[in-house]
Amino acid sequence: MKKEPLILITNDDGITAPGIRNLVKTVKQVSNNCLVVAPDSPQSGMGHAITMNATLRLEKTTLEGVEAYSCSGTPVDCVKIATSKVLDEKPDLIVSGINHGSNSSINVIYSGTMSAAVEGAIEGIPSIGFSLCNTSIDADFSPILPYVKQLLEQSLSHPIPQGTCLNVNFPAVGAELIRGIKVCRQANALWEEEFDERKDPSGKSYYWLTGKFVNKEQEQEDTDEWALKNNYISVVPVQFDVTAHHLIKELKDYENEKKNG
Numbered sequence: 001m002k003k004e005p006l007i008l009i010t011n012d013d014g015i016t017a018p019g020i021r022n023l024v025k026t027v028k029q030v031s032n033n034c035l036v037v038a039p040d041s042p043q044s045g046m047g048h049a050i051t052m053n054a055t056l057r058l059e060k061t062t063l064e065g066v067e068a069y070s071c072s073g074t075p076v077d078c079v080k081i082a083t084s085k086v087l088d089e090k091p092d093l094i095v096s097g098i099n100h101g102s103n104s105s106i107n108v109i110y111s112g113t114m115s116a117a118v119e120g121a122i123e124g125i126p127s128i129g130f131s132l133c134n135t136s137i138d139a140d141f142s143p144i145l146p147y148v149k150q151l152l153e154q155s156l157s158h159p160i161p162q163g164t165c166l167n168v169n170f171p172a173v174g175a176e177l178i179r180g181i182k183v184c185r186q187a188n189a190l191w192e193e194e195f196d197e198r199k200d201p202s203g204k205s206y207y208w209l210t211g212k213f214v215n216k217e218q219e220q221e222d223t224d225e226w227a228l229k230n231n232y233i234s235v236v237p238v239q240f241d242v243t244a245h246h247l248i249k250e251l252k253d254y255e256n257e258k259k260n261g
Contacts, residue, residue, distance in 0.1 A: 004033040005092035005156050008120075010078045012043045012099065012112030015063065015070045019098035022141040023130065023148065024064040027095065030152045035091075036068035037082035039075060039112075044101070046074045046112040048119070056081060075116035083123060093155060094120035097130030098148070100139055104131075104169045104224040104234060105189035105215070117165040118240050126155055127165040133228060134172035143175035147233055151181075160237075167236040171228050182232040187223035189215040 007027050011020040015038040027034050040059065051073040058069045058081065069086060071078045079094060096116040103111040113129045120127030130148060132139055151168060160166060167186075171178065193211035200206055215225045224234035 004031040006087070006089065007031050007034040007152075008079070008082055008087070008091040008094045008125075009034060009036045009066075010038045010075055010082070010094070010096050010116045012039065012046060012075045012096070012116065014039050014042045015061070015068065017042075017100065018137065018139065019100050019132065019141065021064055022145060023095060023098045024066055026145050026148045027152065028064070028066065029149055030156070034066055035082070035087065036063045036066055037071055037078045037086055038068070039078060040070035040072055043074050043112045044099075045110050046076075046115070047110050048076055048115040049074045049112075050080070051077050058086070075112040076119045079116050079119040079123070083125070090123075091125055093152070094125050094127040095130065095152065096120075096127070098141060098144075098170075099129070099131035100137070101135040102131055102133040102169055102228070103129060103167060104133075104228055104236075105187040106191065108167055108186065108236075108238060114165075114167055114238065117167070118238065121160075121163055121165040121238075122240055124162060126160040128152075128155060128160070128168060129165065130168050130170070132170045132172060139172065143173070143178060144170040144233070146175075147178070147181065151235075163241065164237050164239045167224075167234075167238050169224060169228055169234045169236075171231045171233070173231050177231050178233065179231045180233070181235055182227040183235045183237075184222050184224050184227050186236050186238075187215055187220065187225035188217045189213065189225055 057072040099113040108114045117127040117129035195207040227234040
C-alpha cells in the first residue's frame with residue numbers, strides 16, 4: 001500500500017486558533033499522515049524571527065485528533081524544530097495557517113504565517129501559506145475549505161518548484177461570491193504608518209502603532225490586491241532569493257577591482 005504523504009502543519013496565530021483547527025481538519029481529508037507543531041501563543045507580525053537568546057520548549061498534545069506540539073518559539077522556530085527534532089523524515093508538504101487576516105502584497109514581509117512557508121522552501125520542502133482576509137476570532141472558514149483541499153491536492157500531485165512557496169489569500173465572502181483562483185503577482189502596496197502617542201497613569205509617554213493601507217496599483221488586474229477585491233482567491237509564488245537581479249548589470253560601475261602593478 002502506498003504511504004500517505006507526510007504533511008507538517010503550523011501557523012502564527014497560535015495552536016488554539018480556529019484557523020489552524022480548520023486547516024488540520026482539511027489536511028486530514030487529504031492525508032492522515034500529518035503532524036502539528038505550532039506556537040503556544042500568538043506570533044503575528046514576527047516575520048522570519050528565530051529564537052536565539054532563550055530556550056525553546058515543546059509540549060505534546062493533540063489537535064483535531066492529530067499528534068501536535070505547542071512550541072514556545074516563533075513560526076520559523078516551529079518549522080526548524082519540527083524538521084530537525086520531531087520528525088524522523090522530511091515532510092512532503094508544509095502548510096501554514098489558516099491565518100486570521102490578509103497576507104497579501106507587502107504583508108508577506110512581516111507575516112509569521114508566510115515566514116514559516118518560506119522556511120520550508122529554504123529547507124527544500126514544498127510549502128504553502130493560507131490566509132483569510134478576516135481578522136475576527138469568529139471568522140467563517142467554511143466557504144474556503146474546499147479550495148484549501150484543492151490546492152493541497154494539486155501541490156502534492158504537482159510539487160511546488162524548489163526554492164519557492166505559495167502565498168494563498170482568500171477573500172472574506174460567502175462561497176457563492178468566490179469567483180475562483182487567480183495566480184498573480186504581489187501588488188505594490190504598503191502601510192503608511194503612524195505612532196499614536198499616549199500617556200500612562202504616571203504621565204510617561206507610550207506609543208501605539210496605527211496607519212492605513214495604500215495600494216498604488218488599484219487598477220492592475222494581475223495583482224493579488226485586485227484579485228481579492230474582486231472576490232478571487234489570490235495565489236502568489238514567493239521566493240526567498242531577494243536579489244534584485246535586474247540591477248546587477250546596471251550597478252557594475254560600483255565595482256572597483258584592484259589592479260596589479
